[in-house]
Amino acid sequence: MTDRLLELFERANGEFVSGEEISGKLQVSRTAIWKQIERLRTQGYEFEAVPRKGYKLLSKPDKLDVADVLSRLQTKVLGRELKYYEQVESTQNIAREWVDAGAPEGTLVVAEMQTAGRGRMGRSWHSPKGKGLWMSLILRPSIPINFTPQLTLLVAVAVCRAIRGNLHLPVGIKWPNDLLIDRKKVCGILLESSAEDERLQHVIVGMGISANLEPRDYSPELAAKATSLAIASGRAIDRTELLCRVMLELEQLYDMYQERGFAPIKSLWEALSVTLDRPVAVDTPKGRTEGTAVSIEDSGALVVRLEDGKLVKMYSGDVEMR
Amino acid sequence: MTDRLLELFERANGEFVSGEEISGKLQVSRTAIWKQIERLRTQGYEFEAVPRKGYKLLSKPDKLDVADVLSRLQTKVLGRELKYYEQVESTQNIAREWVDAGAPEGTLVVAEMQTAGRGRMGRSWHSPKGKGLWMSLILRPSIPINFTPQLTLLVAVAVCRAIRGNLHLPVGIKWPNDLLIDRKKVCGILLESSAEDERLQHVIVGMGISANLEPRDYSPELAAKATSLAIASGRAIDRTELLCRVMLELEQLYDMYQERGFAPIKSLWEALSVTLDRPVAVDTPKGRTEGTAVSIEDSGALVVRLEDGKLVKMYSGDVEMR
Numbered sequence: 210m211t212d213r214l215l216e217l218f219e220r221a222n223g224e225f226v227s228g229e230e231i232s233g234k235l236q237v238s239r240t241a242i243w244k245q246i247e248r249l250r251t252q253g254y255e256f257e258a259v260p261r262k263g264y265k266l267l268s269k270p271d272k273l274d275v276a277d278v279l280s281r282l283q284t285k286v287l288g289r290e291l292k293y294y295e296q297v298e299s300t301q302n303i304a305r306e307w308v309d310a311g312a313p314e315g316t317l318v319v320a321e322m323q324t325a326g327r328g329r330m331g332r333s334w335h336s337p338k339g340k341g342l343w344m345s346l347i348l349r350p351s352i353p354i355n356f357t358p359q360l361t362l363l364v365a366v367a368v369c370r371a372i373r374g375n376l377h378l379p380v381g382i383k384w385p386n387d388l389l390i391d392r393k394k395v396c397g398i399l400l401e402s403s404a405e406d407e408r409l410q411h412v413i414v415g416m417g418i419s420a421n422l423e424p425r426d427y428s429p430e431l432a433a434k435a436t437s438l439a440i441a442s443g444r445a446i447d448r449t450e451l452l453c454r455v456m457l458e459l460e461q462l463y464d465m466y467q468e469r470g471f472a473p474i475k476s477l478w479e480a481l482s483v484t485l486d487r488p489v490a491v492d493t494p495k496g497r498t499e500g501t502a503v504s505i506e507d508s509g510a511l512v513v514r515l516e517d518g519k520l521v522k523m524y525s526g527d528v529e530m531r
Numbered sequence: 532m533t534d535r536l537l538e539l540f541e542r543a544n545g546e547f548v549s550g551e552e553i554s555g556k557l558q559v560s561r562t563a564i565w566k567q568i569e570r571l572r573t574q575g576y577e578f579e580a581v582p583r584k585g586y587k588l589l590s591k592p593d594k595l596d597v598a599d600v601l602s603r604l605q606t607k608v609l610g611r612e613l614k615y616y617e618q619v620e621s622t623q624n625i626a627r628e629w630v631d632a633g634a635p636e637g638t639l640v641v642a643e644m645q646t647a648g649r650g651r652m653g654r655s656w657h658s659p660k661g662k663g664l665w666m667s668l669i670l671r672p673s674i675p676i677n678f679t680p681q682l683t684l685l686v687a688v689a690v691c692r693a694i695r696g697n698l699h700l701p702v703g704i705k706w707p708n709d710l711l712i713d714r715k716k717v718c719g720i721l722l723e724s725s726a727e728d729e730r731l732q733h734v735i736v737g738m739g740i741s742a743n744l745e746p747r748d749y750s751p752e753l754a755a756k757a758t759s760l761a762i763a764s765g766r767a768i769d770r771t772e773l774l775c776r777v778m779l780e781l782e783q784l785y786d787m788y789q790e791r792g793f794a795p796i797k798s799l800w801e802a803l804s805v806t807l808d809r810p811v812a813v814d815t816p817k818g819r820t821e822g823t824a825v826s827i828e829d830s831g832a833l834v835v836r837l838e839d840g841k842l843v844k845m846y847s848g849d850v851e852m853r
Contacts (some may be wrong), residue, residue: 278577329728353846355677355830358729385729404724407680407707407831407847415652494673508677509729524675525729 210235214245216253218266227263239468253321253338270339271421273319273449274352286315287346287463288456294320296338299327301401304345304413308403316347317456326417328397330527334417335435337426342418342452349411350467354404357412358509359471361385364414366477367458368396369435372418378441381483384502384511384528389483392530393436394408395419416455421448441495471507478505484528489513493526502528532557536567540588565739575643575661592661593743595641595771600602604663608637609668609785610778616642618660621649623723626667626735630725635767638669639778648739650719652849656739657757659748664740664774668781671733672789676726679734680831680846681793683707683722686736688799689780690718694740697776700763706824706833706850711805714852716759717741738777742768793829800827806850811835815848824850 214234217226231242243270246256246264253270275293282288297303297320304318311410323343326334336343350360365386372388372395373382378397388396400414422437434516438446466474470496479485491498491513496522500513535557539548553564568578568586575592597615604610612635619625619642626640645665648656658665672682687708694702694710694717702710702717710718721737744759760768788796801807806824813820813835820837820843832844 330730353832354679354724355832355846357676357726361728398728400726402676402726404679404722404726406683406722408652510675512675513597524677 210237210245211249214242214247215266218264221266223265223325225257225259225262227261230263234390251338253340264465266415270321271448272321272339278449278452281449282317282456283453284456286458287460288315288317288452290316292316292318294318296320296322296324298325299323300345301327301399301413301415304347304415305401308318308347308411308413312347314347314349318346319344319452327399327415328417331398333455334343334397335419335422335431336417337422340426340437341420342416342420342448344416344452344453346414346416346456347411348414348463350409350463352409352467354402354409355508356471357400357402357404357409358385359466359474359507360402360412360414361398362402362478362505362509363454363466363474364398364400364416364459364464366417366474366481367462368398368418368455369481370462370477371451371458373436374458375451376438376442376446378438380481382481383530384477384482384484384505385509390436390438390441393434395436395438395441395443414459418451418455420448475505475507484530488531490529490531491523491526492529493523498523498526499531506516532563532567533571535661536564537571537588540586543588545587547579547581547584547587549583554583560720573660575659592643593770594643594661595774599849600641600771600774601743603771604778605775606637606778607783609726609782610637610639610774610830612638614638614640616640617647618642618644620647621645622665622667623649623721623735623737626669626737627723630669630733632733636669636671639666640668641666641774649721649737649740651721655704656719657741657744657749657753658739659744660744662744662748662759663739663742664770664777666738666774668736668738669733672731672785674731674789676724676728676731677729677830678793679724679726679731680707680723681788681796681829682724682734682736683720684800684827684831685784685788686720686722686738688796688803689784690720690738690740690777691803692696693773693776693780694718694760696780697773698760698764698768700760702799702803704803705852706804706806706827707831712758712760712763714848715756717758717763736781739775740777742770742773797827797829806833806852810853812851812853813845813848814851815845820845820848821853 228239253265257265300318300320306323321344322338323336326336365382369380380390383389386398397417402412403410419437421439488503498516503514504512510524513521550561557746577589610725622640622642642665644660645658648658650656688703691702705711708720719739722735725732741759743761822837825836826834832846835843
């Protein structure tokens with residue numbers, strides 16, 4: 210029935226189709242139609258429903274086309290091995306399976322939808338179908354484990370630059386790697402790394418970029434602290450273009466990092482930071498620290514000046530900007 | 532047949548049993564006896580075979596007794612959750628499965644034998660049945676990822692102190708965590724860690740302590756660079772006692788580390804090091820560095836003074852003492 214229903218809407222060409230007409234042509238009840246519409250909505254189809262006029266198909270789900278992505282990628286390595294999924298629990302988990310199976314550096318797992326997307330510190334990540342870039346990139350950098358936090362900052366810089374370059378939006382970085390527009394989160398980054406003694410073995414870089422989410426895609430609670438690129442820019446985002454730009458920025462910075470070390474990345478991070486020179490509160494497992502964020506160190510640590518002038522280094526934690 | 536064969540040897544009380552006698556009593560051929568003896572040898576039984584005299588049972592395989600271990604453990608947490616296996620591919624892999632299943636901090640996986648024991652840098656680890664302590668300990672320390680190399684050094688100190696305290700052998704530490712007696716390796720340590728952004732999630736501490744291996748347990752190639760506690764001390768090692776001592780030392784140092792940081796661990800490491808103040812060559816993926824090892828840093832790095840007096844930090848690598 211779904212195919213025939215969609216065919217009706219295709220033929221209607223963006224106009225309303227009455228419940229009566231559908232019911233007559235498909236020989237089904239009004240309730241059955243309503244159920245089908247609801248099911249299509251969960252798949253990313255958007256309908257307007259007006260009493261007496263019927264239903265209007267507003268938009269079909271946006272789908273990434275693997276061949277299209279590959280043809281537009283400008284990278285040498287990153288994203289070239291592309292694993293595309295309609296729906297997964299979490300792209301991080303799928304990427305870990307690919308790591309265990311020996312997938313090479315640059316392998317990228319992308320899904321249209323995550324049912325259990327993961328964020329920092331065990332939080333969930335809202336990943337509705339076709340609305341974002343929910344993806345995990347496998348890296349195998351030959352750097353000592355101590356330098357892993359530098360990678361965390363590098364990824365934030367790369368995604369921030371990609372969004373700025375592609376969409377000219379005022380995105381900033383909250384330490385260590387949240388991307389914000391007007392204090393609202395638009396992208397979450399999660400690096401899961403694995404090491405053997407003092408050597409890093411692999412890193413799975415999780416990126417959740419809220420591209421085309423609309424206000425109705427957010428619960429009131431989420432709406433207070435999250436936004437999307439579409440909401441911020443007022444227009445639909447070409448996810449393929451953005452994906453390719455993210456991969457390109459990442460590859461360029463990653464290459465630069467391996468060649469020249471952390472110094473240039475650090476400068477870029479500082480320039481894009483919305484945390485530095487601001488009053489902050491940092492929550493860690495050991496408690497809350499309040500003060501002014503003054504700098505980052507080569508270790509990746511955030512240096513906070515307390516009220517009494519004392520400087521403390523925060524190696525991990527959750528920053529609240531006050 | 533195996534049980535009745537062993538019963539014959541038990542009754543012989545350490546004396547020779549002739550092939551004729553076995554063949555008669557068990558109603559089997561000489562070839563069948565020989566096959567059984569070979570099978571028992573792979574299980575850790577040791578026989579002397581003398582033409583015309585027959586076979587003599589020299590020793591039965593040493594087996595750890597879980598109840599015995601638990602009753603002798605003096606720790607609060609480490610080793611209290613004990614997972615005992617006769618034979619595994621690698622205790623590290625089993626421990627990772629336990630981590631994924633949510634095993635608590637302190638869970639210890641011990642096996643009598645590993646068929647694919649793993650060492651540093653993809654090397655294998657020789658783990659014959661009943662002859663060593665082949666084990667993996669799960670830790671979930673709440674420290675930033677940067678500090679993981681400090682844990683690597685901590686574990687080396689703990690095992691080194693346990694062996695010294697228990698057996699009074701002159702064990703020393705080669706940076707970062709090999710334990711040597713007379714320049715031969717007697718224990719290998721391998722930390723596999725997993726982190727989320729800048730936070731460590733868990734560490735699997737692999738320890739391979741060559742306790743009761745005899746010269747014939749080593750290939751000529753291994754014999755040149757490896758030894759055992761039994762060979763070095765000239766007597767059989769009580770593996771249970773050593774295991775309990777390792778857990779106790781580890782717990783004490785781990786608690787001290789969480790309370791007072793790296794400084795006291797660093798002092799202990801320096802005192803037990805056989806690397807410092809020695810000419811060394813360090814092999815890394817980027818090449819070989821030769822010089823004199825002068826100190827370790829809080830980052831865990833080894834500082835090497837080159838011939839021209841320049842100091843370089845080695846974050847990872849394989850040390851050769853010259």
